[in-house]
Amino acid sequence: xxxxxxxxxxxxxxxxxxxxxxxxxxxxxxxxxxxxxxxxxxxxxxxxxxxxxxxxxxxxxxxxxxxxxxxxxxxxxxxxxxxxxxxxxxxxxxxxxxxxxxxxxxxxxxxxxxxxxxxxxxxxxxxxxxxxxxxxxxxxxxxxxxxxxxxxxxxxxxxxxxxxxxxxxxxxxxxxxxxxxxxxxxxxxxxxxxxxxxxxxxxxxxxxxxxxxxxxxxxxxxxxxxxxxxxxxxxxxxxxxxxxxxxxxxxxxxxxxxxxxxxxxxxxxxx
Numbered sequence: 001x002x003x004x005x006x007x008x009x010x011x012x013x014x015x016x017x018x019x020x021x022x023x024x025x026x027x028x029x030x031x032x033x034x035x036x037x038x039x040x041x042x043x044x045x046x047x048x049x050x051x052x053x054x055x056x057x058x059x060x061x062x063x064x065x066x067x068x069x070x071x072x073x074x075x076x077x078x079x080x081x082x083x084x085x086x087x088x089x090x091x092x093x094x095x096x097x098x099x100x101x102x103x104x105x106x107x108x109x110x111x112x113x114x115x116x117x118x119x120x121x122x123x124x125x126x127x128x129x130x131x132x133x134x135x136x137x138x139x140x141x142x143x144x145x146x147x148x149x150x151x152x153x154x155x156x157x158x159x160x161x162x163x164x165x166x167x168x169x170x171x172x173x174x175x176x177x178x179x180x181x182x183x184x185x186x187x188x189x190x191x192x193x194x195x196x197x198x199x200x201x202x203x204x205x206x207x208x209x210x211x212x213x214x215x216x217x218x219x220x221x222x223x224x225x226x227x228x229x230x231x232x233x234x235x236x237x238x239x240x241x242x243x244x245x246x247x248x249x250x251x252x253x254x255x256x257x258x259x260x261x262x263x264x265x266x267x268x269x270x271x
Contacts, residue, residue, distance in 0.1 A: 188214045
């Protein structure tokens with residue numbers, strides 16, 4: 001079922017009513033459908049150029065050339081939120097990496113963490129699973145079904161992917177960071193789909209003088225870390241309270257608090 005919640009969608013630069021809108025997502029389109037999710041706060045789409053650059057990179061990783069222009073992308077997002085009169089939402093872009101690059105924009109059904117969630121942190125688990133092509137943000141129905149079932153069965157907010165060598169690479173829909181002492185550890189780029197929020201989280205670390213180490217953390221090392229957090233379009237920077245029932249004091253961690261405060265200031269500057 002399509003997760004659109006707006007009365008209008010954009011199809012190939014044209015605003016249309018969403019009455020019969022089904023979107024492009026389907027098992028038949030897996031490996032061809034590239035997508036981006038843009039957070040809109042008070043009418044301002046965040047990190048638009050970063051999303052567009054990642055969109056181009058996704059196409060390039062599939063040996064394709066993006067035909068959509070930055071101007072059409074930007075105008076499409078602003079027209080969509082204006083027409084729907086929704087200035088605080090997530091906007092979903094779907095575009096086919098095919099000879100005819102059909103594309104849609106719509107207001108995606110989204111759930112944001114409450115203030116209480118940030119205070120207590122989230123429960124996550126691990127799953128032995130790898131993305132087929134981490135460099136491209138490509139829709140994969142089977143992958144989505146597997147991780148959603150795992151989260152539902154174990155009541156996890158998110159699951160962290162563990163590769164064949166036993167290392168944690170990323171979250172199913174997020175990037176993950178681990179704290180050891182005063183250092184922040186995160187996966188090298190070649191192992192993950194680098195999220196836009198995670199890029200700015202690293203910049204916040206640099207601004208705060210916090211060392212970031214690009215190094216994989218083993219699934220067997222969870223009990224040795226001090227704290228952890230995930231980053232993502234809807235969650236920003238969200239502390240992890242436990243991984244596989246191993247309790248972490250992430251919400252009290254001074255390093256995470258500094259990063260969260262710096263990121264909040266960054267968002268305030270954008271909006």
